[in-house]
Amino acid sequence: MKSSVWLEGSYQQRFADLRRRFGEAAADVRHELFYLGAGRQPWRAGLRALVAWLRDTWQLLRQPGHRLQGGERPMILLATLAGVSGWGTLLRALPALAAQPRPVLVLAHPRLPRSGFPADLPVLRPSRPSPGVLWNSLRTLLRGLAQGQPLLLASCLARRCLWQGSLQRTLGACQGVLVLHNDFDLMSRASLGQGLPAICLQHGVPTDEFFPVRADWYLVWGASSRRAFVAAGCPDSALIDDSLGRAGLPVPPPQAPQGLALLSQTHAPVLGSDIKQRLWALAAELLRLAPHTRILLHPLETEPYHGVAAAACSRPPHPVLRAGGSGTQLVVGYCSTAMLEAALAGHWVVALQWPLPGNQAARAVLAAPLHADSAQQVVQLYGRLRHDAAFREQAADAQARWLQASFSEVPGGFAGWLERIAQGSSAEVTP
Secondary structure (H helix, E strand, O other), rough: OOOOHHHOOHHHHHHHHHHHHHHHHOOOHHHHHHHHOOOOOOOHHHHHHHHHHHHHHHHHHOOOOOOOOOOOOEEEEEOOOOOOOOHHHHHHHHHHOOOOOOOOEEEEEEOOOHHHHHOOOOOOOOOOOOOHHHHHHHHHHHHHHHOOHHHHHHHHHHHHHHHHHHHHHHHHOOOOEEEOOOOOHHHHHHHHHOOEEEEEOOOOOOOOHHOOOOOOOEOOOOOHHHHHHOOOOOOOEEEEEEOOOOOOOOOOOOOOOEEEEEEEEOOOOOHHHOHHHHHHHHHHHHHOOOOOOEEEEEOOOOOOOOOHHHHHHOOOHHHHHHOOOOOEEEEEOOOHHHHHHHHHOOOOOEEOOOOOOOHHHHHHHHHOEEEEEEEHHHHHHHHHHOOOOOOOOHHHHHHHHHHHHHOOOOOOOHHHHHHHHHOOOOHHHHH
8 A cells, every 4th residue: 555545535535534444643643734735745744754754843933932830820722823724813802811810821832923922912922842752752753753654743743742842831830721713733642631620612614624622622603514524423512502793683795796706725625635626617618608706815825817817816805795895796616615705794605516535514504595516507696686686585595594503692602611620629620
């Protein structure tokens, strides 16, 4: 069997094959293995992973870091990313955290600048790894290579060792509580298993990288996310509903659509190995049938389209997705959190139903009432919404119900969890 076989297939297929071939430790770094290896030759992916190990070692050694003491009981916001999927998600928790008695601090990845956080919040960095941890990390790399592990895997396991040692030094003595924006990247995973209770806040629609859940609790947006997490194997008792202010009462689109917009995600291999080709083909056909179509690029995309499609692209932030921006739109997407954002802003949303493998949880959350599997069907829906008032009214009611199921209508789930934690009952600290 070639060593590159486990770089093929869907995210969950790779996860299962990793665990079978290399054990639980390898499955623990599945996120890094997937994104470093996606679409690359094994040797190139291995070199990228080796450079990432060297980079993380250098970044951690440059930081004197901080060791939390035994008497400290802080609420620790662990930030590994900037933007809405990272610090932007944790930021939504600050009002509830400010009302509870424990001190609040940020434990930030070394690459994140201090200027990205509120000036009144203490921002700490992971501790510098001890010489023993550095040696163990190097030994993990060399031993893995000697045992025949691919360079990609050996490098990721060496990084795992590095982060575990750093976070153990940082957190091991304190009695704090971790608040995460994901529980699957290396720094986040290394913070778990250090004896601190942890809650993870849902930062986006639950694609396959979310599972299996590792945090003790998971804060989900609403009923549809709860159902999706339970279906993916997360215990219902570990889930807490709170949209953290993401939605109020759903507002139906105020009028018929005035334009067409496609949410692009050609950068996201977790959605399927051929997601790029499918989006390219759909964009080309949409522009042929409806030349006014706009292609809304994801922040991580870099010049993914060519020719006529390239001219139709716009970069974020997208005014078209804001309420009242550029008129009401028909927004088309596949497994994109921006579909919910567009609906909240008063636009019509169409969910693409493509037979791609995996991501059943995300597809369940994003099962908008209007759906299509081709450009022709999208354009037909656009015309019907413009010219059929009765259909438009029915679609608006259905979209409002979809949004109600997407976001918790009763706030305070997170605040209630904090109150139970503050009581200090061991029964409440373990789900």
